[in-house]
Amino acid sequence: MSAPAPIAKAHVAPLGNRAVLKLAGADRIRFLQGLVTADIATLEPGRAAWSACLTPQGRWQADFFVTADPDETCLLLDCAASQAEQLRTLLLRFRLRADVQLELTGLSVYAAWGNDPDSAILENAISFRDPRVEDAGWRLIDPAPDTPTNASALDYDLHRLLLGLPDGVQDCEPGRTLPAEANMDLLGGISWQKGCFLGQEVTARMHYRTLLKRRMVPIASSHPLPAPGTPITHDGQEVGMLRSSHDHVGLALLKVEAAEKPLQCNGHALTARPPAWLAPALKPADKAPPESTSPPE
Numbered sequence: 001m002s003a004p005a006p007i008a009k010a011h012v013a014p015l016g017n018r019a020v021l022k023l024a025g026a027d028r029i030r031f032l033q034g035l036v037t038a039d040i041a042t043l044e045p046g047r048a049a050w051s052a053c054l055t056p057q058g059r060w061q062a063d064f065f066v067t068a069d070p071d072e073t074c075l076l077l078d079c080a081a082s083q084a085e086q087l088r089t090l091l092l093r094f095r096l097r098a099d100v101q102l103e104l105t106g107l108s109v110y111a112a113w114g115n116d117p118d119s120a121i122l123e124n125a126i127s128f129r130d131p132r133v134e135d136a137g138w139r140l141i142d143p144a145p146d147t148p149t150n151a152s153a154l155d156y157d158l159h160r161l162l163l164g165l166p167d168g169v170q171d172c173e174p175g176r177t178l179p180a181e182a183n184m185d186l187l188g189g190i191s192w193q194k195g196c197f198l199g200q201e202v203t204a205r206m207h208y209r210t211l212l213k214r215r216m217v218p219i220a221s222s223h224p225l226p227a228p229g230t231p232i233t234h235d236g237q238e239v240g241m242l243r244s245s246h247d248h249v250g251l252a253l254l255k256v257e258a259a260e261k262p263l264q265c266n267g268h269a270l271t272a273r274p275p276a277w278l279a280p281a282l283k284p285a286d287k288a289p290p291e292s293t294s295p296p297e
Helices: 029-035 081-092 119-123 153-163 200-208
Strands: 012-013 018-024 050-056 060-068 075-081 099-105 111-112 126-127 138-141 216-219 231-234 236-247 251-253 262-265 268-272
Touching: 012 060, 012 075, 012 119, 012 138, 018 029, 018 081, 018 111, 029 075, 050 081, 060 126, 060 138, 081 099, 111 153, 119 200, 119 236, 153 236, 153 251, 200 251, 216 236, 216 262, 236 262, 251 262, 251 268
Parallel strands: none
Antiparallel strands: 012 111, 018 075, 018 099, 050 060, 060 075, 111 138, 126 138, 216 251, 216 268, 231 236, 231 262, 236 251, 262 268
């Protein structure tokens, strides 16, 4: 009788390009709720929200995960390390008289995916499931120093590209990218019930009047992909732009109607590979909704 196959372990990788901000104070939830795209007030213990700060014109400035610290009365923001101080400064501009304190911590961030990690790994960290899609995996904040790793940040980058998940600093342009272009509306990053937030008016108008013309779409090529910003064409006409990539797979900001067409980038053929959660949004509407359509009060 053959021995049973070994149970595959989760991939666990340190993410050195991430940092953690700590938001404390009695007004922390109300303060953040009025600024960011996700609903912070309904955040449950052990869960996280994926959210963004927008400009008043509804353009991306920074995105991050928000979770409550189970041991302290504060919120933790898992953000890009290169944007951490900028995000802190941005948020504190709106503090006014709110009772909040926002500081950069030295806490590390890990990712785990493929299979659920050992319970000991989760219990020795502030852990939560990535709220975007089921296969995204787990985020671990401040894991134990002896947490075993078997993958790298590049491995994680390939994982999220295959799932079609954007990484803000790699895929979005500050002051230009709309959150829906980064598929935040499809991945739970925007609440349509919470009320006002910075940039909400433009974001809601795009959502309820279906004015969106471009979205980020996973793509694949038989050749290694060129640098971000390389144009993508169809029949010689530019229809998009390459964003982040790893070897033969990446994300592209494409015109919605181009996703099903033959594509080229830097002289090589590309194929769009939208996952199931994205495919319906790439189907052009038969006609625009009536002008009277408007977001709920």
